[in-house]
Amino acid sequence: MSTPPAPTASATADLHRVVDAVWRMESARIVGALTRVTGDVGLAEELAQDALVAALEQWPGSGVPAKPGAWLMATAKHRAVDSFRRSQNLQRKTLELGRELVEGIEEDWAAALDEVVEDDVLRLVFISCHPVLSREARVALTLRLVGGLATDEIARAFLVPEKTLAQRIVRAKRSLTAARVPFEMPAGADFTARLSSVLEVLYLVFNEGYAATAGEDLTRPALCQEAMRLGRILAGLVPGESEVHGLLALMELQASRLAARIGPDGESVLLADQDRSRWDRALVNHGLAALDRAQETAPGALGPYALQAGIAACHARARSVEETDWAAIAGCYEALAALTPSPVVELNRAVAVSRAYGPAAGLELVDRLLDVPALAGYHLLPAVRGDLLASLGRDDEARAEFERAAGLTRNERERALLLGRAADAGGRAVPSGD
Numbered sequence: 366m367s368t369p370p371a372p373t374a375s376a377t378a379d380l381h382r383v384v385d386a387v388w389r390m391e392s393a394r395i396v397g398a399l400t401r402v403t404g405d406v407g408l409a410e411e412l413a414q415d416a417l418v419a420a421l422e423q424w425p426g427s428g429v430p431a432k433p434g435a436w437l438m439a440t441a442k443h444r445a446v447d448s449f450r451r452s453q454n455l456q457r458k459t460l461e462l463g464r465e466l467v468e469g470i471e472e473d474w475a476a477a478l479d480e481v482v483e484d485d486v487l488r489l490v491f492i493s494c495h496p497v498l499s500r501e502a503r504v505a506l507t508l509r510l511v512g513g514l515a516t517d518e519i520a521r522a523f524l525v526p527e528k529t530l531a532q533r534i535v536r537a538k539r540s541l542t543a544a545r546v547p548f549e550m551p552a553g554a555d556f557t558a559r560l561s562s563v564l565e566v567l568y569l570v571f572n573e574g575y576a577a578t579a580g581e582d583l584t585r586p587a588l589c590q591e592a593m594r595l596g597r598i599l600a601g602l603v604p605g606e607s608e609v610h611g612l613l614a615l616m617e618l619q620a621s622r623l624a625a626r627i628g629p630d631g632e633s634v635l636l637a638d639q640d641r642s643r644w645d646r647a648l649v650n651h652g653l654a655a656l657d658r659a660q661e662t663a664p665g666a667l668g669p670y671a672l673q674a675g676i677a678a679c680h681a682r683a684r685s686v687e688e689t690d691w692a693a694i695a696g697c698y699e700a701l702a703a704l705t706p707s708p709v710v711e712l713n714r715a716v717a718v719s720r721a722y723g724p725a726a727g728l729e730l731v732d733r734l735l736d737v738p739a740l741a742g743y744h745l746l747p748a749v750r751g752d753l754l755a756s757l758g759r760d761d762e763a764r765a766e767f768e769r770a771a772g773l774t775r776n777e778r779e780r781a782l783l784l785g786r787a788a789d790a791g792g793r794a795v796p797s798g799d
Contacts, residue, residue: 383429384420389513389587391434392417395441396510397485400548402445406492407538410510412448416441486511487598488548493537494562497544502537507566508573509534511595512588560603564612564670567592567599571616575623576776583633583778589620600655607663610655611671617652618677621645633782637686649681672701691721708737716749724756744773748783755786 392413399409416437430436493507508514520530551559574588596613603609625639656678659671667675676697683689698714712734719727731750740746751766767787771780 377425380425380429381421383433384417384424387420387433387437388417391437392513393486393489393511393591394434395438397489398438399441399445400489400492401485402442404548406489406510406541406548408448410538412441412444413437415444484550487595487602488550490563490566490595491551491559492541492546492548494559494566495541495544495546496559496562497540497546498537500562500565502533502540503562504566504569505530505533506537508570512570512573512591514573514588556603560599560606560609563599564608567595568612568615568670571619575619578775581631581777583627583631583776584623586620586623589616589623592616593620600658604658605662607659607666608668608670610659610662611668611674614652614655614659614674615670615677617648617655618674618681621648621652621681631778633778635782636680641684644681653678653681667700669701669705672697672704686720689720691717695721708734708740709743712740712743712746712749716752719753719756724753728753728757742773744770744779744783746770747773751786 395413395416396406396409399412400406403409403412419440420433420437424430490507490511493510494503498506505519508519509516516531516534517527519534520527550556571589571592574585574590574592577583577585593613593616596609596616599606599609600613621644622636622639624645625641625643626634628634652674656671656674659667659674663671676694679690679694679697695714695717698710698717702710702714712731715727715730715734717727718730728750731746731753734740734746747766748770751763751770754760754766755763764787767783771783771787774780774783
């Protein structure tokens, strides 16, 4: 028989894109299920990575299977059985777990996973957010295990060297193993204590999807989808927690604008220029319903996520930028600043104030932030200032601010947008909430 021709470079690149897409969609489910079986999140990820390598080696010849996620799971579980058999220290697990896994290899793993996927992934999130880890480690591990991001992608999101980020993830997994953190949902006070960390991490994962920190793509919708999916599971588990509903409302309302945020050539489209008919009304309605639940469970005492959802709701209810209730948005930001003081919140409040009361009022607030160290490298500070200066007819100053903002951003699409506005020596203020 003749040897089949080697795949072309183009075919290999296409296959790698397919494998990457499958991995991003399935990795959390695979690692979660393997962690449930092995009790070791570090080993689980290694087994999942072995399955990924096997896919890259075998799929060029055999083709992509009909159920690639199930193929990866079955392969990873084969690797788990082999690992148990090779380890003298895990003979008991070989007998107790290995037999069960071998007997189930022929089953339809996709159907089996459907029965446990939500619990597995959610437990994985709570493990990744365990208090034994630092805040930075929790976010990095969640993005790695749940979001399926590569180490270099997470490093860019954190603006830290890749080696530093890799060491952080390794230490986090070792810490979880050393602390013998059980693969189960926490209960009672432990659940409540860890919930705020879980919400924070989901929020950061969503934000990385909504506005990619670096790279050529403006958004990463898959991350938004995963964060929302986990948020919906949480809302079902703790229906009395206002902030869970608030975060879900915020994510759904923001995600409703994803398609309209990107032009036909992948360029960024500002809120003022978006075709609102392209907003996903189903997501808007879901988000508004979630906000109603947040308000019902905490009347008159909304938390930070619910307040931000209230801001997003003002945009969702308005038919245009001009009809938006900017005074209400400015009020929400003022309440948010009282709960969680932040220069970024103040910057967003300044934009809302400029819309409600004029660019001069907004510029006065922005100028108070110029010497804040936390905003020294934040590209949106000069971008907003450039908008306001342009609105006041101070074009030369506006141009300089847009150029400075373009030099600070790490996202190629945003850089192109800012340089275009610098060339025009004008533009409009970026409405808060986008």
